Amino acid sequence: MNHSGTNHSMNVLETAPELSPKRQWLGSFKNMREATLILIIAAIFVTMSFASEYFLTWPNMKAMMLSFATEGIVVVGMTVLIIVGGIDLSVGAVMCLAMVIAGKLFLLGMNPWLASVVSIGSCSFLGYLTGLTVTRIGLHTFIATLALMGIARGLSMIITQGTPLSLFSLPPEFKFIGQGSVFGVPFVIIVFFVVIIISDYMLRNASAFRKVFYTGSNEKAAEYSGINTNRVKLGAIILCSTLAGFAGILYMSKFGAATPNFGVGLELNIIAAAVIGGASLKGGEGSVLGAILGIALLSIVSSSLILLNISVYWQDLIKGMILLMAVSIDQILHNRRSSR
Amino acid sequence: MSNEVIMEIVDVHKCFGPTKALAGVNFTLHQGEIHALCGENGAGKSTLMKVIDGLHQPDSGNIHIKGKKVVINGALEAQKLGIGFVHQEIVLCPDVSVAENINMALTNQSKKWFVNYSEMNKRAKESLKDIAPHINPSARLDSLSISEQQLVEIAKALSLDCDVLILDEPTAALTEAESQALFNIMQALKAKGISIIYISHRMAEVFEQCDRVTVLRDGIWVCTDRIKDTSPDNVVKSMVGRDVGHLYPEKLQEDFANLDVMLEVANLSDGDRFNDIQFKLHQGEIFGVSGLIGAGRSEMVKAICGLHAKTSGEISFKGQPASIKHYSDSINQGIVYLSEDRKEDGVFLDVSIARNISVLKLEQVCNNMKCIDPAAERKQAQKLTDQLKLKSAGMDKPVSSLSGGNQQKVALAKMLSVNPSIIIMDEPTRGIDVGAKVEIHQLIRKLANEGVGVIVISSELPEVVGLCDRVMVMHEGEQQGTLTGDEITEQNIIHLASGLGQKTESVSGTSKKTIIKTKGLEVA
Numbered sequence: 023m024n025h026s027g028t029n030h031s032m033n034v035l036e037t038a039p040e041l042s043p044k045r046q047w048l049g050s051f052k053n054m055r056e057a058t059l060i061l062i063i064a065a066i067f068v069t070m071s072f073a074s075e076y077f078l079t080w081p082n083m084k085a086m087m088l089s090f091a092t093e094g095i096v097v098v099g100m101t102v103l104i105i106v107g108g109i110d111l112s113v114g115a116v117m118c119l120a121m122v123i124a125g126k127l128f129l130l131g132m133n134p135w136l137a138s139v140v141s142i143g144s145c146s147f148l149g150y151l152t153g154l155t156v157t158r159i160g161l162h163t164f165i166a167t168l169a170l171m172g173i174a175r176g177l178s179m180i181i182t183q184g185t186p187l188s189l190f191s192l193p194p195e196f197k198f199i200g201q202g203s204v205f206g207v208p209f210v211i212i213v214f215f216v217v218i219i220i221s222d223y224m225l226r227n228a229s230a231f232r233k234v235f236y237t238g239s240n241e242k243a244a245e246y247s248g249i250n251t252n253r254v255k256l257g258a259i260i261l262c263s264t265l266a267g268f269a270g271i272l273y274m275s276k277f278g279a280a281t282p283n284f285g286v287g288l289e290l291n292i293i294a295a296a297v298i299g300g301a302s303l304k305g306g307e308g309s310v311l312g313a314i315l316g317i318a319l320l321s322i323v324s325s326s327l328i329l330l331n332i333s334v335y336w337q338d339l340i341k342g343m344i345l346l347m348a349v350s351i352d353q354i355l356h357n358r359r360s361s362r
Numbered sequence: 363m364s365n366e367v368i369m370e371i372v373d374v375h376k377c378f379g380p381t382k383a384l385a386g387v388n389f390t391l392h393q394g395e396i397h398a399l400c401g402e403n404g405a406g407k408s409t410l411m412k413v414i415d416g417l418h419q420p421d422s423g424n425i426h427i428k429g430k431k432v433v434i435n436g437a438l439e440a441q442k443l444g445i446g447f448v449h450q451e452i453v454l455c456p457d458v459s460v461a462e463n464i465n466m467a468l469t470n471q472s473k474k475w476f477v478n479y480s481e482m483n484k485r486a487k488e489s490l491k492d493i494a495p496h497i498n499p500s501a502r503l504d505s506l507s508i509s510e511q512q513l514v515e516i517a518k519a520l521s522l523d524c525d526v527l528i529l530d531e532p533t534a535a536l537t538e539a540e541s542q543a544l545f546n547i548m549q550a551l552k553a554k555g556i557s558i559i560y561i562s563h564r565m566a567e568v569f570e571q572c573d574r575v576t577v578l579r580d581g582i583w584v585c586t587d588r589i590k591d592t593s594p595d596n597v598v599k600s601m602v603g604r605d606v607g608h609l610y611p612e613k614l615q616e617d618f619a620n621l622d623v624m625l626e627v628a629n630l631s632d633g634d635r636f637n638d639i640q641f642k643l644h645q646g647e648i649f650g651v652s653g654l655i656g657a658g659r660s661e662m663v664k665a666i667c668g669l670h671a672k673t674s675g676e677i678s679f680k681g682q683p684a685s686i687k688h689y690s691d692s693i694n695q696g697i698v699y700l701s702e703d704r705k706e707d708g709v710f711l712d713v714s715i716a717r718n719i720s721v722l723k724l725e726q727v728c729n730n731m732k733c734i735d736p737a738a739e740r741k742q743a744q745k746l747t748d749q750l751k752l753k754s755a756g757m758d759k760p761v762s763s764l765s766g767g768n769q770q771k772v773a774l775a776k777m778l779s780v781n782p783s784i785i786i787m788d789e790p791t792r793g794i795d796v797g798a799k800v801e802i803h804q805l806i807r808k809l810a811n812e813g814v815g816v817i818v819i820s821s822e823l824p825e826v827v828g829l830c831d832r833v834m835v836m837h838e839g840e841q842q843g844t845l846t847g848d849e850i851t852e853q854n855i856i857h858l859a860s861g862l863g864q865k866t867e868s869v870s871g872t873s874k875k876t877i878i879k880t881k882g883l884e885v886a
């Protein structure tokens with residue numbers, strides 16, 4: 023192509039002033055969707071540390087983190103699925119099914135570790151079947167996972183005959199994963215951090231996960247770029263069910279029991295967290311960090327409400343308002359940013 | 363044409379972040395004139411039109427309509443002021459019928475509780491009568507081809523009684539015959555005293571259809587001239603700021619039969635849109651596939667690279683049978699396809715330029731951990747877009763922030779990112795300005811000279827004639843013949859494309875009249 027002295031591209035673009043590295047970093051912080059959430063959480067921290075001296079103590083921090091660590095693992099899967107343009111309503115029921123299957127197998131005499139692996143595997147397989155109804159038949163994930171929610175809950179009820187399985191006899195090594203601590207840090211929290219750090223990095227950088235963003239952003243264009251979008255969608259659905267199964271096992275170890283009505287309504291909390299964290303239900307947008315901040319925000323709010331002696335009856339209402347506010351603030355900022 | 367001013371735009375400015383899309387534009391529109399608006403990709407034409415339509419608010423400057431200063435907040439107000447707008451990118455609802463799309467504004471303003479569908483269909487039929495009588499008003503919009511959708515978009519604007527009609531590159535997606543139908547309508551509207559703003563990159567159209575022309579360059583008003591007083595060269599020169607040769611690059615000198623066969627297609631059918639296609643693509647040649655829109659050209663080439671299901675056909679690549687089940691197999695072998703529908707499947711609008719360009723082969727910008735290296739990704743994009751002279755505010759900006767023609771360049775850069783051995787281009791210069799078009803033609807020739815096999819589909823006959831070494835013509839899914847060398851003329855192509863039988867030697871004697879007759883056939 024000839025470049026022969028053609029300087030017709032006049033100065034439409036003013037050259038951006040050189041930014042120092044620090045300014046640049048600040049600038050990218052300002053542009054990050056997660057920034058709003060970090061600021062909101064920081065504001066709650068400051069306010070609460072004045073309102074209650076117990077708030078900023080290690081036991082309280084530990085309790086708050088414990089309250090969302092396990093669900094936080096499921097949020098990762100949900101975020102990936104939302105980015106690809108789907109949604110999973112079955113995670114609560116699948117978590118419950120995982121603990122019920124593993125618990126039942128253990129009571130039937132299977133080694134608890136093997137039972138857990140089998141149970142997580144069954145959850146992945148259910149996810150796979152659900153995924154096939156999405157990719158082969160063309161159902162929307164909303165419908166397919168709504169059905170899976172019923173099926174998984176039903177299976178849990180059938181297996182347990184509606185009564186909780188008590189698993190006191192689980193060996194201590196197994197109970198350790200849900201109840202133990204390393205240097206005073208609960209093991210669940212360690213697992214949680216490992217999962218989110220790896221998955222946040224992967225989602226931002228791994229080429230496999232980049233395909234998730236492409237597919238969610240414009241499925242047809244992704245198909246026309248050689249991406250097997252069905253495989254991407256299937257993978258996201260399986261990931262979500264698998265992580266839900268894994269979380270179910272953590273809960274089983276923590277409670278030493280498997281209850282067939284565990285996790286009812288949990289999916290809504292998890293979806294809310296992902297959305298507060300900037301995942302767009304239109305697909306193509308979202309991050310693990312954001313989603314984790316989302317779920318952190320929700321549980322910090324509920325534990326603050328408890329510390330402030332506000333009746334539990336108010337909690338849902340306030341959480342609903344937080345969801346509305348966080349998403350609206352973010353949307354307003356986002357609109358303003360993109361319209362300029 | 364009276365000299366009564368119907369609209370006047372004074373010193374309008376509009377910035378998008380650091381990009382000055384409009385930097386002091388003056389524009390007057392007389393009653394009953396067709397006023398062409400020309401400028402390079404990203405010159406600000408569409409932005410100016412969106413300001414007139416109230417979709418963007420100007421940062422400063424005034425709009426006067428019929429002598430009164432107005433502030434236009436949104437398309438509805440513009441409609442009330444008598445402004446109709448046919449967008450460059452199709453903005454219609456894909457999931458509802460043609461009639462519902464055409465009557466959207468009316469339904470929107472209607473106070474009735476229920477929609478009267480039969481009346482709606484009747485009204486739609488009426489609006490489509492002149493421009494596209496063959497479109498069924500009750501068909502779902504997404505069942506139509508892009509050119510048909512474009513016609514619906516035009517019919518929709520025409521269905522509103524407007525005093526000013528804005529047409530933003532309406533012919534980019536139309537066939538010659540459809541364009542001709544549009545021109546007839548434009549002239550009829552003009553006779554009724556309606557003013558038209560006409561945006562196009564095609565000088566021939568501008569000079570045949572328009573009364574005056576305004577040129578923008580980099581958001582700045584350059585000149586407004588009467589068509590009578592200027593020439594295409596002058597206009598192009600004002601647009602680009604320099605002389606542009608409009609010669610096509612030199613064609614292949616060698617006899618194609620001496621060249622290696624890159625791709626051989628035999629007995630290719632999909633049981634519906636095309637049947638029993640066979641051809642050979644040689645290394646280094648530009649092979650054109652021509653035909654009317656709907657002739658099955660796009661489907662045929664998509665079937666080659668795994669984007670469209672085929673029922674039969676042998677495809678061999680460099681002498682080996684190519685097993686292509688999915689488009690990713692095709693990319694891996696080095697066969698890439700540039701889509702004709704940029705917005706729908708060519709680019710990811712909300713995704714950054716860099717990420718759009720890297721998508722075909724992410725491995726190229728990955729480290730050995732299969733993780734993407736953003737710096738490498740940006741560098742790749744920068745290199746390819748520099749080559750294409752992309753006008754953007756940075757590789758991290760979303761593609762939606764680019765002008766139409768620049769979006770097309772991103773789609774092209776994406777193809778080039780994998781160093782393909784065969785590149786199939788469906789309407790490669792759609793929406794691209796005159797200067798850039800010459801550059802893209804040269805780029806295509808350069809690729810061919812470097813040994814890439816190029817297949818070009820284009821509805822612009824001069825482009826096919828000027829660029830291609832051989833041209834295969836299709837009609838309703840059937841291969842009609844292949845033209846080589848001097849046989850490649852517009853007449854021969856039209857003759858074959860309208861299915862009037864095999865090429866004849868006596869075509870040179872074809873008079874103007876028969877061409878018009880064949881164009882008539884295209885409309886039917």
Ligand SMILES: Nc1ncnc2c1ncn2[C@@H]1O[C@H](COP(=O)(O)OP(=O)(O)OP(=O)(O)O)[C@@H](O)[C@H]1O
Nearest residue numbers: 378383403404405406407408409763764765766767
């Ligand atoms: N929404 C937007 N956000 C940011 N920049 C924009 C936006 N819309 C347009 N621009 C920029 O404004 C400039 C003018 O764009 P415009 O679409 O008006 O060009 P155009 O003359 O219509 O070009 P083309 O012939 O390619 O359609 C371009 O540099 C483009 O990148």
Ligand SMILES: [Mg+2]
Nearest residue numbers: 408450765766
């Ligand atoms: Mg434009």
